[in-house]
Amino acid sequence: MAPLRPLPKRLIFISIDGLRPEFYLDSRYPTPHLQRLARQGLAARRSTPIYPSVTYPNHASYLTGTYSARHGILSNSIFSWEDCKRERWYFDHSHFKCPTLWDLAREAGLKTCSLRWPTSAGAPVDYLVPESFSLTPGRPQLDWMLTIQASHPAPYIESLLRQCGREAPDGHSGYDQWMTDALIFTLQKHQPDLSFLHLIQLDHVQHSAGREAPEVDQALRQTDNRIGELLEAIDLKTDCVIFAGDHGFSDFTARVNLNTLFHEQGWITLKEGKLEDWEVIAHNSCGQAAVYTKRPWLTGQILEILEAHSHGVYQILSAPKLSGLEAFPEAICAVDAAEGFSMGDGFTGELVTSIDQTRGEHGYLAQNQNLQGGFVAAGVGIPLKKIIDSMELIDIAPTLAELMHLPMPTAQGKSLFKAWEISGTTDTWAQPGLTQHPDGPETRDPAHPYTLHNG
Numbered sequence: 001m002a003p004l005r006p007l008p009k010r011l012i013f014i015s016i017d018g019l020r021p022e023f024y025l026d027s028r029y030p031t032p033h034l035q036r037l038a039r040q041g042l043a044a045r046r047s048t049p050i051y052p053s054v055t056y057p058n059h060a061s062y063l064t065g066t067y068s069a070r071h072g073i074l075s076n077s078i079f080s081w082e083d084c085k086r087e088r089w090y091f092d093h094s095h096f097k098c099p100t101l102w103d104l105a106r107e108a109g110l111k112t113c114s115l116r117w118p119t120s121a122g123a124p125v126d127y128l129v130p131e132s133f134s135l136t137p138g139r140p141q142l143d144w145m146l147t148i149q150a151s152h153p154a155p156y157i158e159s160l161l162r163q164c165g166r167e168a169p170d171g172h173s174g175y176d177q178w179m180t181d182a183l184i185f186t187l188q189k190h191q192p193d194l195s196f197l198h199l200i201q202l203d204h205v206q207h208s209a210g211r212e213a214p215e216v217d218q219a220l221r222q223t224d225n226r227i228g229e230l231l232e233a234i235d236l237k238t239d240c241v242i243f244a245g246d247h248g249f250s251d252f253t254a255r256v257n258l259n260t261l262f263h264e265q266g267w268i269t270l271k272e273g274k275l276e277d278w279e280v281i282a283h284n285s286c287g288q289a290a291v292y293t294k295r296p297w298l299t300g301q302i303l304e305i306l307e308a309h310s311h312g313v314y315q316i317l318s319a320p321k322l323s324g325l326e327a328f329p330e331a332i333c334a335v336d337a338a339e340g341f342s343m344g345d346g347f348t349g350e351l352v353t354s355i356d357q358t359r360g361e362h363g364y365l366a367q368n369q370n371l372q373g374g375f376v377a378a379g380v381g382i383p384l385k386k387i388i389d390s391m392e393l394i395d396i397a398p399t400l401a402e403l404m405h406l407p408m409p410t411a412q413g414k415s416l417f418k419a420w421e422i423s424g425t426t427d428t429w430a431q432p433g434l435t436q437h438p439d440g441p442e443t444r445d446p447a448h449p450y451t452l453h454n455g
């Protein structure tokens with residue numbers, strides 16, 4: 001039996017939504033803390049998300065090490081055969097079809113904390129503030145109330161509200177700051193063995209302004225400041241910290257309204273412009289859609305129509321292809337928008353509609369390099385100064401499990417410890433061919449000093 005690895009006193013796993021590898025590989029991005037961690041610890045050049053490269057399924061994979069058909073979180077929102085007029089998201093932990101790290105940690109008697117993590121409402125977590133919101137834009141008070149209502153235990157939440165603020169946080173940046181403050185408070189006061197935090201600002205700015213907008217730099221600067229605050233509150237001689245990105249981003253300037261094709265065929269019924277009933281429908285999520293039918297004998301015809309209209313604006317992923325990706329087990333196919341396109345919600349009008357400015361999107365097959373996510377780790381149990389050329393996002397959960405000495409036989413991914421052992425130490429960090437940041441010279445905030453030690 002292999003000797004047990006050094007056990008971190010605390011493992012802190014931070015999902016930076018939309019974290020791309022170049023944000024720490026290219027020194028011209030304003031991320032001094034993350035770059036220093038990546039240089040001194042372990043970093044990946046790319047981490048391939050599962051399909052669809054959408055937030056909720058990939059956050060479920062962080063916890064299970066499995067593909068979406070296995071863990072059951074197929075997309076952000078739930079496709080319902082009975083009632084697809086009402087949008088519901090996979091907010092509840094009860095949607096999981098296989099054990100999560102939280103289940104394993106509880107079984108092993110470890111103390112856990114989770115802040116703003118997708119699919120965590122009702123999770124077996126000791127200190128929990130789940131991601132929950134109303135799905136009606138522009139209702140910040142309601143979103144905050146739903147978040148607090150789903151959080152537990154009550155005395156802990158009361159202490160968080162006292163410490164970090166009672167009012168609804170101001171936008172995505174406000175939420176990230178509140179949750180970072182909450183994590184630091186929880187680490188200091190309750191010493192959880194295993195903590196999870198989901199930061200969202202970087203995802204939102206890339207959606208609204210595109211991959212390379214100035215707002216992305218601003219969000220990176222703020223996110224990196226929060227990383228700095230966290231690093232001051234932990235000790236990498238005894239703790240371990242991991243940052244990961246659930247997907248990258250691709251820019252687009254037009255949308256594909258697949259349901260216009262099905263409406264034209266009479267397969268979708270509208271009432272006052274809104275969906276009333278359907279026989280064939282595309283369930284969109286970001287840059288892709290899963291296609292469902294209540295009339296399986298129409299499948300050949302549906303595929304022919306989709307094929308005839310593809311014109312380089314999307315590719316069709318057949319049911320066998322989806323089966324190989326372990327995604328959308330009940331769909332007849334999925335449609336993946338081509339580079340420069342995303343999915344639109346229109347039922348009538350043009351199949352392809354342009355938008356007024358460049359925006360960012362994900363969800364697509366990760367064969368597009370822009371869709372790759374990031375991974376940076378440092379502290380106890382993590383090798384020093386190593387780079388992983390390529391890894392899979394589903395490898396993260398079994399790696400976390402191995403770090404915390406938790407058995408995870410249900411994972412489909414493989415612990416990264418193997419990859420760390422075979423990849424050599426590198427001191428030629430700056431590699432040619434990396435994306436060059438357009439803003440010119442490196443900018444650095446005064447970095448808080450900290451040292452990395454090998455556990």
Ligand SMILES: [Zn+2]
Pocket residue numbers: 017018054055056203246247
């Ligand atoms: Zn995401």
